[in-house]
Amino acid sequence: MYKKHIFKYYENRKIYNTETKKLSNYCEILQSLKDGNNVQVIYNKTGDDITHHILFQILISEMKxxxxxxxxxxxxxxxxxxxxxxxxxxxxxxxxxxxxxxxx
Known part of the structure; x- marks a missing residue:
């Protein structure tokens, strides 16, 4: 069954995976998507959902x-x-x- 993976993005550009309780990166977010899971990225300082911004950065990175x-x-x-x-x-x-x- 597919899950919703929540990541927290910090001011210092570190990404924290709330499921594994470990630091993460764009590759892990991309892999989670490839596995069919839903992802959500929350900016820790404000609580804003910045998933669209992070996914766009991943897409641009892949397109390089x-x-x-x-x-x-x-x-x-x-x-x-x-x-x-x-x-x-x-x-x-x-x-x-x-x-x-x-x-x-």
Whole structure:
């Protein structure tokens, strides 16, 4: 069964996994998403949900290794209709698979 993993983000840019009670990083958040879990990132100082900000940073980080996908995803985002969300997911999956094959 999939879980909701909650991470706390601190001013010093450290990320704390509330489930494991250990420091975490972007790779662990990404792995949690790949495992099908929901994630939430809370800014510890204010209690604000900054999940969207952190996920965007992870996406940008993944795209550094595959710049050709940046333009592709940006165009899909600009078109903005609902069927394009599947195209975005496919493009992101391609980026992740390509990056994983580069690290093997």
């Amino acid at each position: 290794h595959s710049p050709e996908y940046v333009v592709k995803i940006f165009k899909i985002l600009l078109l903005g209709d609902e069927k394009n969300l599947k195209k975005i997911q496919k493009a992101i999956d391609e980026i992740i698979l390509e990056n994983e094959s580069k690290t093997l």
